[in-house]
Each structure stands twice: as C-alpha cells, then as structure tokens.
Amino acid sequence: MHNEEPGREKDQQPEDEAKPSLASMIGANSNIAQNADGGIDVLSTVGGVRGILETVLPGFIFILVFAFSSNLTWALIASIGLGVIFMIIRLARRSTLIQSASGLIGILICAFAARHTGNAKDYYIPGFYTSGAYLLAMLISVVIKWPLIGLLFGFIRNEGVEWRNKADRLRRYQIATWIVIGVFALRLVVQLPMYYMDHVVALGVARALMGVPLYAAGLWFAWLVSKPAHTAADGTPGPVTN
16 A cells, blocks of 8 residues: 555646747737738738728827827827727727737837927837847847748747758748848838938828838738748648758
8 A cells, every 4th residue: 555645646747748849939929910821911910991091090190190180199199098998999899808808008109209299200210129129039030040030930840940951941931030020120221311300291202101001011921931841631741942
C-alpha cells in the first residue's frame, strides 16, 4: 500500500503537455483572415468596411474640422465624438467591441497629445512612435532570423516554425517582413517632414491614406511573396524545392 498524497497524481501534469508555442500565440491573437481558397482575405483582416471606417474617419474628421475652423478643441471633440458613436453602434448591434474600443483609446491618446501642447500637429505624434516601434521590432526579428511575418503566416499556414529549417522558406519570410518594414518606414519618411514643416492638413491626409490602405496592401504583398512553392491538397504547405 502506497502512502500517496490525495490528489497528487491527478494534479501532476506532463511538462510537455500542450504548452502553446510563440508562433501559435502570435497566430491565435492575430486578425489575419483567409478566404475559401486559402489566400489572405485583406478586407476581413483589416476589420471589413466598418473597421476601415472606424480607423480612418476619426482622424479624417479631425483634420477636416481643423482645416475649416482652425479650432483645435472643436476638431478634437469631433474626432472623439465619432469614436464614441462607433462604440455605441457596436453596442446596439451587440457586435465585438475590440476594434472600436482600441480605436477610441487611440483617438484619446492622440487627442491628449494635441491638447497637452495645444498644437494640432501633435495629434499625430503617437502614430510616429507606434510605426517606429513596429519597424524596430521587425528589423530585430529579421536580424536574428526569426522574422515576425514568418511567425504569423507560418502558424496560419500550419507550418509552425518548421519553415526556419528550410532556406527558401526562411528567405521568403525575411523578404515578406521587409515588405511590412517598408510600410512603416515609408510612413515615417513621408510624414515626419510634413510634421516638422507644420503642414498639418497634408499630414492628416497622408496619415489617412497611409494607414489601413497601405498596411493592407503591404500585408497582401507579403502573403504573396511568402507563398510556398507547392501546396498540398488540404491547403497546407507542401515540400519546397530550392
């Protein structure tokens, strides 16, 4: 007869039991959507038409009101008010609040930055930091040969991180990550001079055009570039020939 502690055997878990990998956690928390033929669904990935409107319109309304009134307060009220309206619409339709809530938080941060300095152009400062942070993270991932786009797309394509053992797959994901790096770099290269030259209206228009539309285009090209050379019948990547 063994003197085992009650419940001890039940509580013990194998060390290798179903612990999520970094790749799976990144993929599970991503918004990347696929269409029926296994390709990337760009529109769904960026939140659909409603998601695009929720992302683009508040900033566009801000710069529109400011351009016509030159009144920072009214421009901020219009921008925040629109974000709140989007939240109310989602609540009324009982749909997910994640995108509109994160969008509203972003608007509030931008509004605080502009209100703190009293300068309308500072509404766009948080966006510079965000683009810079993403750009730096992706650059580091490329240098250490763990490209972030590979971790994301690799999970979606059921490759896990096995693609790192194949020179061609690693190269493709490195290039795909460089494409997205280019998106963030282009934003900074185009918009920072506008900021320092006080071209507020031009900066607002550029931010709207180079936001979701440019990101979606970059993501789509990254998906195409990183596409496996061969695909199995079930849609999972097959063997790749170098």
